[in-house]
Amino acid sequence: MIKIKNMSVTYKNKTVLSIDEEIVINKRERIGIIGSNGAGKTTLVNAILGLAPFKGIIDTDISHSQMAVHLQFNNYVNTMKIKYIIEMICNTKLSKNKKLLELIDFFEFKESLNKRFQNLSGGQKQRLTLILVMYQDVPLVFFDEVTTGLDFVTRERLVEKIERWYRHKDTTICMVSHYYDELENLVDKLLILDEGKVVAFDYTEKLFKKYCGNNLIILENNEENRKIINNFTKILSPEHSIAISTNNKEEEKEVIDLLINQNIDFKRTSKDIELLSINAKEDFKKRSLQ
Numbered sequence: 001m002i003k004i005k006n007m008s009v010t011y012k013n014k015t016v017l018s019i020d021e022e023i024v025i026n027k028r029e030r031i032g033i034i035g036s037n038g039a040g041k042t043t044l045v046n047a048i049l050g051l052a053p054f055k056g057i058i059d060t061d062i063s064h065s066q067m068a069v070h071l072q073f074n075n076y077v078n079t080m081k082i083k084y085i086i087e088m089i090c091n092t093k094l095s096k097n098k099k100l101l102e103l104i105d106f107f108e109f110k111e112s113l114n115k116r117f118q119n120l121s122g123g124q125k126q127r128l129t130l131i132l133v134m135y136q137d138v139p140l141v142f143f144d145e146v147t148t149g150l151d152f153v154t155r156e157r158l159v160e161k162i163e164r165w166y167r168h169k170d171t172t173i174c175m176v177s178h179y180y181d182e183l184e185n186l187v188d189k190l191l192i193l194d195e196g197k198v199v200a201f202d203y204t205e206k207l208f209k210k211y212c213g214n215n216l217i218i219l220e221n222n223e224e225n226r227k228i229i230n231n232f233t234k235i236l237s238p239e240h241s242i243a244i245s246t247n248n249k250e251e252e253k254e255v256i257d258l259l260i261n262q263n264i265d266f267k268r269t270s271k272d273i274e275l276l277s278i279n280a281k282e283d284f285k286k287r288s289l290q
Contacts, residue, residue: 001027001140001172002048007056009043017043017196019056027139031174032187032204034277039193041176045069045142068136070129070143078118082128085117089132103131107161123154130158134165141166143175147182155182162186180274190273192280199277199284208271211235211279213245217255218275219266228262229255236278243275 002025009017017040025031033041046052050064076085083094094100094113104110107127112120120128126146133141143162147155159182166173177183183190190207192199200207212235219225221242229244232255237243246252252268259266269275 001025001061003057003059004048005057007047007054007058009040009047009052009054015196016040017047017054017193019044019198021198023191023198023201025172025174027172028170029172029189030187031172031189031191032183032273033174033176033191033193034178034180034183034273035193035199036178038195040196041193042144043196044191044193045144045174045176049142062139066138067140067142068133068138069141070133070146076117079116081113082115082117082120083113085128086113086132090135099137100131100135103135103165106165107131122149123151123158126150126154126158130162134162139170140172140174143173143177145176145178147177147179155179159186180272180277183273184271190276192277194281194284197284200280204271204273204276207280208276211276211283212243212272213247215246215252215268215270216272216275217244217246217252217259217266217268218242218272219244219259219264225264228258228264235275236282237275238278243272 003022004019005022007019008015033044035041043052047054048058048060049067049069086100087094090097090100092100094104104113107130109124109127109131112124112128117125130146133143146162147158150158163186175183175187188203189201190204191201213233216235218237219229219242221240225242229242232244235243235245244255246255256266256268
C-alpha cells in the first residue's frame, strides 16, 4: 500500500524527518506512530498525505483522495447546529443516509445533533470528528492524537469504538498517539520516531521481545524492593517503577515466587509499549554513538 525510503522533510534548512531504511505499510495493518513532541510524527502523516513537501520516495497504490485523516485540531462554525455541519461536510441528508445514522448511533451521538458546535464538550467534539472521518469508506485512515485532552474513561471508550468499528474491515489504520496504553489493544505494529529519526519499526510483539524480553515484572521503585530484586536483570523504566526482564518461564517463576513470598505487589506484562519505547530509544542512542 505505502512504501517509504530515503525520504526527508526539511523546514528552514533543518531536516525534521529522515527515513533511510525502507518502511512498508500493508493493507489492513494497524500501525501505531509514537514519539515525543517534535519527533516527526505529524510531519510524516502530512508527507504521506501530500500536505508537506519532501525529498525521496513515497510510493503508494492509492490516491490522496482515498486517505482520510483525523487531525488533532478541527474548527467548525461555532454557531451552526451539528446536524447541519455533518450534512454539509458529507454532502448528504442525515435522514436518508443509513451509514451516517449507524455511526451516530454507534457513537451515541444522537442527542448532540441539535446542539451548536460551541456547546459540545471535548469528548463530543472528538466523536463528531470521528464520525466524519469514519464515514469515509477509504483504504487508509490516519488518527492524529485522537484523544488528546480527554479524561481516561472517555479516551478508553473512544479507542474501543474505533477498534470495534474497524475490527472486520480491510482498512489500514495509522494512529499517532502519546498515550501508550490506548495503542496496546489497537495496533499490531509500531513506528517509533525520535528527533526526526526512525528508532524502530516492526510488529509490537517482536519489538517487545527485542528490547524488553519475553515478559516484564513491574513493581514499585523503593529502597526495599531494589535490595530484594538486586540480582535480576532490569531494564530502563520510569523513576517510580522497577522493570525486571525475564526470558523464559523459569526466570519468571523465580521472580514471581520471590515477590509473592515477600508480599510485594507487582504487574506482569508482555506488551507495555511505554517501556518498549524507552528502551528502544536508549538502544538507538547507543548505536548512534558507535
